[in-house]
Amino acid sequence: MITGNFEYHQPGSVPEAVALLSDLGDEARVIAGGHSLIPTMKLRLAMPEHLIDLQGISELKNIAVSGSDVRIGAMTTQAELITSEQLLKAAPIIRETALQIADPQVRYMGTIGGNVANGDPGNDMPALMQCLDATFVLQGPDGERLVQAREFYEAAYFTARDDLEILTEVRFSACAGGFSYGKQKRKIGDYATAAAAVLLTKSADGSCTHASVALTNLADTPLYCADASALLQSKGVNDASIAEAVESAMEQIEPVDDNRGPAEFKRHAAAIILTRTIQEAWSRA
């Protein structure tokens, strides 16, 4: 349980970090909170020769809400997401989700950037970002580019981020209306057996004007459920449309047998969690 040897680098700015990544090449990795990377290094599943620590880059640690525009710096910790009052007003689903990640010790160190960049299908923030239709800002040797969260995840631990790029910020629009992040897990502090992020907006006449549904840990990547979302929006939210939306979302999932249970159990848990999460979001809309 001891990591391999590595050289430690602490850049003070994003350009400096990008330059280090370019110079050191394949043998270098950035480290944020270290709560996914260090366990992997202790198991020797990752043995980077150079670690580029982002902790000293103050420009990556900020939460900015301006009108409906929300921007969160990559090095913002999960604990800071939970305690931000402006974020609670702009997007309360962030606090609800962050509170269900691991335990306080992990949340004090784990960052939003590390959680979404890692590509671990068990992480909770990627599906949330897809539900919010967030944009990720990537900074590399050729400058900045933007990638939609719904297009970022390619397979487990494979994303649209180039090895030489750093994820610097996530951006999304403030979301009024009903929200819920529901998570089935074996015990406190565990990754999801199945989890769902749901946003629903209700108009004065009771119809659904916006719906967005995404799922965690039910496939190699987070899943944005476009058909289920469209269905709730076009048919309104009632017992029949919820059942139809859940059935549609279940067609997308590809759970596998593991120590969280057999695939069939996960299918069962996912359908229940998604049903309850839609119901809760609608009751708050």
Ligand SMILES: Cc1cc2nc3c(=O)[nH]c(=O)nc-3n(C[C@H](O)[C@H](O)[C@H](O)COP(=O)(O)OP(=O)(O)OC[C@H]3O[C@@H](n4cnc5c(N)ncnc54)[C@H](O)[C@@H]3O)c2cc1C
């Ligand atoms: C016991 C335990 C339980 C956990 N339970 C959960 C859970 O229930 N839900 C959940 O979502 N997470 C869980 N986690 C993971 C935790 O939230 C991690 O902190 C998070 O996934 C990674 O964030 P980090 O800042 O620690 O990143 P790190 O571990 O430092 O990095 C993770 C990976 O992302 C890369 N990376 C980091 N930041 C950037 C960046 N800005 N740009 C480009 N690449 C970057 C690193 O190179 C590395 O490959 C758990 C962790 C532990 C130890």
